[in-house]
Amino acid sequence: MHEMGVAQQIVDIALESIPPEIENPRIEVLNLRIGKLAAVVEHSLRFCMEIISKDTPLEGARLEIDEVDVKARCKSCGREWVVDGPAFRCPACTEGAVELLSGRELEISSLEIAD
Numbered sequence: 001m002h003e004m005g006v007a008q009q010i011v012d013i014a015l016e017s018i019p020p021e022i023e024n025p026r027i028e029v030l031n032l033r034i035g036k037l038a039a040v041v042e043h044s045l046r047f048c049m050e051i052i053s054k055d056t057p058l059e060g061a062r063l064e065i066d067e068v069d070v071k072a073r074c075k076s077c078g079r080e081w082v083v084d085g086p087a088f089r090c091p092a093c094t095e096g097a098v099e100l101l102s103g104r105e106l107e108i109s110s111l112e113i114a115d
Helices: 002-017 042-052
Strands: 027-035 062-068 071-074 080-082 098-102 106-113
Touching (some): 002 027, 027 042, 042 062
Parallel strands (some): 027 062
Antiparallel strands (some): 027 106, 071 098
16 A cells, blocks of 8 residues: 555654654644645545554644645647646647646645644
């Protein structure tokens, strides 16, 4: 399960982000940005996060996931659009030479530490 490795990396990065001067920190909310092309199954990630975060400051943290659309730019005519199907052809000029602008993200945008 690919999500287990992703969950482990998220927990590691989040733990490293906690300021060392905070005693007994507890993360309440973990805000993530995940692109539609990142190949992450949300319910599997939530399950894995629950397992990996046990006995850490992230245990019980609420995951807020912002799903990022796939956006592309045509290299021929410069048009930008949200890709909503399997074809990556420009809707304006029908060329297939495109540059992906978003959709592969997998990042922690912020975390909220309890008072």
